[in-house]
Amino acid sequence: MKEELFKELSQAVIEGNKDRSIELTNKLLELGIDAKIILDHGLLPGMEVVGIRFRDNIIFVPQVLISARAMKSSLAILEPLLSKADLKGSGTIIMGTVKGDIHDIGKNIVSMMLRSSGFTVIDLGIDTKVEKFLDAIKNENADIVGMSALLTTTMGYMKVVVDRIKEEEINVKTMVGGAPISKAFAMEVGADGYAKNATDAVKLAKQLIGLESKETKIEQIS
Amino acid sequence: MNKFLEALNSGKILLCDGAMGTELQKRGLPTGACPEEFNISNPEVIKNIHRDYFIAGSDIVETNSFGANRARLKLHGFEDRVKEFCFAAAHLANSVRPNGKFIAGSMGPTGELLEPLGTLSEKDAYNIFSEQAIALEQGGVDVLFIETMMAPEEATIAVKAAKENTKLPVVASMTFELGNAGLRTMWGIDVKTAAQKYTEAGADVIGANCGKGFDEMIAIIKELRPLTDKPIIAQANAGIPEWIHGMSVYTETPEVIASKAHEIINAGVNIIGGCCGTGPEHIRKIKEILDRYFESRI
Numbered sequence: 001m002k003e004e005l006f007k008e009l010s011q012a013v014i015e016g017n018k019d020r021s022i023e024l025t026n027k028l029l030e031l032g033i034d035a036k037i038i039l040d041h042g043l044l045p046g047m048e049v050v051g052i053r054f055r056d057n058i059i060f061v062p063q064v065l066i067s068a069r070a071m072k073s074s075l076a077i078l079e080p081l082l083s084k085a086d087l088k089g090s091g092t093i094i095m096g097t098v099k100g101d102i103h104d105i106g107k108n109i110v111s112m113m114l115r116s117s118g119f120t121v122i123d124l125g126i127d128t129k130v131e132k133f134l135d136a137i138k139n140e141n142a143d144i145v146g147m148s149a150l151l152t153t154t155m156g157y158m159k160v161v162v163d164r165i166k167e168e169e170i171n172v173k174t175m176v177g178g179a180p181i182s183k184a185f186a187m188e189v190g191a192d193g194y195a196k197n198a199t200d201a202v203k204l205a206k207q208l209i210g211l212e213s214k215e216t217k218i219e220q221i222s
Numbered sequence: 223m224n225k226f227l228e229a230l231n232s233g234k235i236l237l238c239d240g241a242m243g244t245e246l247q248k249r250g251l252p253t254g255a256c257p258e259e260f261n262i263s264n265p266e267v268i269k270n271i272h273r274d275y276f277i278a279g280s281d282i283v284e285t286n287s288f289g290a291n292r293a294r295l296k297l298h299g300f301e302d303r304v305k306e307f308c309f310a311a312a313h314l315a316n317s318v319r320p321n322g323k324f325i326a327g328s329m330g331p332t333g334e335l336l337e338p339l340g341t342l343s344e345k346d347a348y349n350i351f352s353e354q355a356i357a358l359e360q361g362g363v364d365v366l367f368i369e370t371m372m373a374p375e376e377a378t379i380a381v382k383a384a385k386e387n388t389k390l391p392v393v394a395s396m397t398f399e400l401g402n403a404g405l406r407t408m409w410g411i412d413v414k415t416a417a418q419k420y421t422e423a424g425a426d427v428i429g430a431n432c433g434k435g436f437d438e439m440i441a442i443i444k445e446l447r448p449l450t451d452k453p454i455i456a457q458a459n460a461g462i463p464e465w466i467h468g469m470s471v472y473t474e475t476p477e478v479i480a481s482k483a484h485e486i487i488n489a490g491v492n493i494i495g496g497c498c499g500t501g502p503e504h505i506r507k508i509k510e511i512l513d514r515y516f517e518s519r520i
Binding site for chain 1: 244247251253257294297333339372401402406407408409410462463464465498499
């Protein structure tokens with residue numbers, strides 16, 4: 001029965017059925033199942049499917065956002081029950097859309113997928129200046145900083161941030177993404193990695209902190 | 223009849239301009255600065271860009287007002303300057319307009335998500351686009367270009383706001399990308415649905431802009447042409463940008479797109495131009511091709 005419910009919860013997340021997702025989360029808790037197990041066996045596998053379908057163009061932005069909403073509603077129930085150790089998993093990532101750019105859909109999707117994979121994500125929002133990135137990296141003792149841009153007029157700002165990180169010799173990995181971003185661009189600005197979509201961003205983040213071995217498919221820049 | 227529609231109906235293929243954003247950067251717009259504020263602080267730069275495009279052969283230039291809507295300007299604290307920026311944008315283009323050429327008022331997305339996914343209500347979106355469209359009309363543009371749309375609801379609202387609040391013709395394009403599901407916007411809208419939505423909303427010209435370069439644009443126009451009787455617009459990016467010597471450099475040079483522009487013309491466009499990464503040299507090349515195309519038909 002438990003396994004069935006996990007599967008149904010995953011399905012509710014995939015379909016973006018928020019009410020069902022909340023209902024199943026509560027039901028599993030009533031059965032005495034640990035919050036961390038509900039997260040790992042119900043919610044996260046659902047989000048993983050969402051990520052893959054998004055990557056493969058089976059679903060698009062609106063469907064991902066609807067799934068994210070379902071996931072968030074369930075997570076809100078579980079979060080008070082999760083221990084700090086449960087929440088602090090793979091590593092800490094600072095995320096932000098760079099200065100001058102207000103586009104956050106892509107960044108939000110990547111942030112959510114990273115959270116779903118156990119990363120602690122500090123989202124600095126849109127229009128993020130280099131000082132804000134640096135402060136957050138230091139304050140949170142971050143492992144990775146992820147930058148997003150949609151505009152050709154703002155993507156150059158990624159270099160400003162990467163340069164400052166290098167100048168100040170801060171020990172943090174950098175990854176970049178967004179519609180106009182390419183691997184070649186990422187290399188030019190000196191970032192440690194580029195990911196084409198949210199699913200690859202998760203793999204890349206894991207590689208950057210040594211959690212996953214390098215696959216040829218991933219656009220990590222060595 | 224509106225002079226712009228008259229020109230379009232004459233059977234001539236109209237040549238639009240290339241990019242504004244990437245040209246602005248080349249000419250001193252700092253990274254992250256508000257491009258539309260340049261209409262006030264650096265009017266000569268804007269005029270020079272328009273002038274260069276007219277000299278290169280553009281029949282239409284687009285005003286520097288892509289992000290001059292209340293939602294986007296808010297980022298820079300300029301939300302109350304929509305009218306001022308749009309007026310200035312239209313005046314600057316008009317001040318260098320040769321006889322018989324056209325000024326298009328550029329209108330981009332709000333950058334926000336509509337309810338229920340986001341917080342922007344349909345009514346607010348409508349008001350945001352109306353404010354910009356009215357300001358551009360009062361500033362003296364001949365036509366409105368609603369562009370780089372990806373969400374069907376927002377695209378439709380923008381066209382309706384423009385049609386219902388101005389007397390101007392409306393050219394409406396979306397941005398598509400080729401993936402496993404074919405050509406789609408980030409919202410998953412295919413070319414056929416985009417054409418339907420824009421037609422229902424009352425757009426006079428429909429098409430595509432931005433994206434990943436001229437090859438994809440050829441595919442989009444080939445797909446769109448049999449689906450509609452309306453005139454079609456195509457404004458492709460010059461490929462995908464690379465970062466060389468501190469500048470974003472686009473991979474498709476004027477020489478590269480020269481051959482591809484020919485295919486776009488053959489696919490049946492009525493307005494052709496460029497988007498991000500294209501400059502006056504790209505437009506000059508397309509102009510040569512257009513001239514040859516018409517000579518060969520006479």
